[in-house]
Amino acid sequence: MTDFKHFRVLRLTDNLIGFYDGRGEGVAYGTDNWVNAGALSLGICSYALVDEGEALVYDTHVSPAHGEMIRRTLHKMHVSKITVVLSHWHLDHVAGTCAFDDCEIIANRLTLQALEKNKAAIETGTLHGPPAIHPLVLPTRIYEDQLTLHVGSLEVQLRHVAAHSRDGTVLYLPDEALLLAGDTLEDTVSWVAEPDTIPEQLEALDRMWGWEIEKVYPNHGDPMIIEGTGYRKTLIRANQQYLRSLQRATREEDIATLPLKEFIAGPLQAGWVNYYEPYERVHAENLARVKMAVVR
Numbered sequence: 001m002t003d004f005k006h007f008r009v010l011r012l013t014d015n016l017i018g019f020y021d022g023r024g025e026g027v028a029y030g031t032d033n034w035v036n037a038g039a040l041s042l043g044i045c046s047y048a049l050v051d052e053g054e055a056l057v058y059d060t061h062v063s064p065a066h067g068e069m070i071r072r073t074l075h076k077m078h079v080s081k082i083t084v085v086l087s088h089w090h091l092d093h094v095a096g097t098c099a100f101d102d103c104e105i106i107a108n109r110l111t112l113q114a115l116e117k118n119k120a121a122i123e124t125g126t127l128h129g130p131p132a133i134h135p136l137v138l139p140t141r142i143y144e145d146q147l148t149l150h151v152g153s154l155e156v157q158l159r160h161v162a163a164h165s166r167d168g169t170v171l172y173l174p175d176e177a178l179l180l181a182g183d184t185l186e187d188t189v190s191w192v193a194e195p196d197t198i199p200e201q202l203e204a205l206d207r208m209w210g211w212e213i214e215k216v217y218p219n220h221g222d223p224m225i226i227e228g229t230g231y232r233k234t235l236i237r238a239n240q241q242y243l244r245s246l247q248r249a250t251r252e253e254d255i256a257t258l259p260l261k262e263f264i265a266g267p268l269q270a271g272w273v274n275y276y277e278p279y280e281r282v283h284a285e286n287l288a289r290v291k292m293a294v295v296r
């Protein structure tokens with residue numbers, strides 16, 4: 001488990017804070033459990049929107065201790081009201097929710113369903129292995145397609161985007177054209193959890209492309225870019241091209257065997273995404289998973 005040596009609080013805009021852990025310089029995280037393999041080795045960032053003594057926490061991070069760290073940080077900033085929104089049901093996004101068990105916790109109906117269905121296995125550490133998340137605190141309020149909230153003077157829209165997982169919730173701030181993308185977008189490449197629905201995911205990302213977007217903040221990405229300018233809208237195109245290339249790779253062996261840097265050469269050269277070596281493992285698993293989905 002993390003020792004918080006590489007946990008950092010990032011001040012991103014006047015109202016946006018990032019809580020980044022993992023991907024430390026010269027640190028080798030194992031792939032021995034879901035925290036290391038799925039989150040810390042790649043880097044993971046939760047966010048909080050803060051205004052006028054209120055905060056919206058977007059994902060509760062990889063452990064209860066992380067959730068408490070987020071809460072302490074917000075307390076120091078004189079936040080007195082916290083609302084939690086879960087981007088989707090995957091463990092690295094919900095493990096710290098117990099630190100917010102007295103707050104309103106909002107998620108898509110599909111997120112609640114997935115968490116309820118897997119609750120026993122998550123709490124015993126048998127779904128993806130240890131560490132167990134105990135207690136798993138469930139959402140207290142659900143929405144379907146879209147929900148508008150106010151955090152102080154900020155308008156925040158929760159939008160259901162079925163990319164990466166069918167239960168995805170992104171946050172869109174219309175006044176700043178800012179998108180908190182959860183795992184619907186990822187740098188270096190998307191982790192393909194649901195290979196059967198790639199066509200639907202591509203459509204969902206196409207709809208997202210139609211939004212006015214200035215800055216994008218994914219939950220897994222390069223801390224330098226997150227802390228710098230944020231990502232550009234072209235991160236959507238990069239993720240779409242990657243998913244399409246995965247589809248082609250099931251039919252064309254010479255594409256399947258390309259090194260990752262060549263597999264995503266276009267988006268890399270355009271500067272839409274950045275190469276990070278631990279994504280080699282993610283890419284290899286994606287290829288296998290997408291191939292299996294075709295064979296089935």
Ligand SMILES: [Zn+2]
Pocket residue numbers: 038090092093183219220
């Ligand atoms: Zn994730």
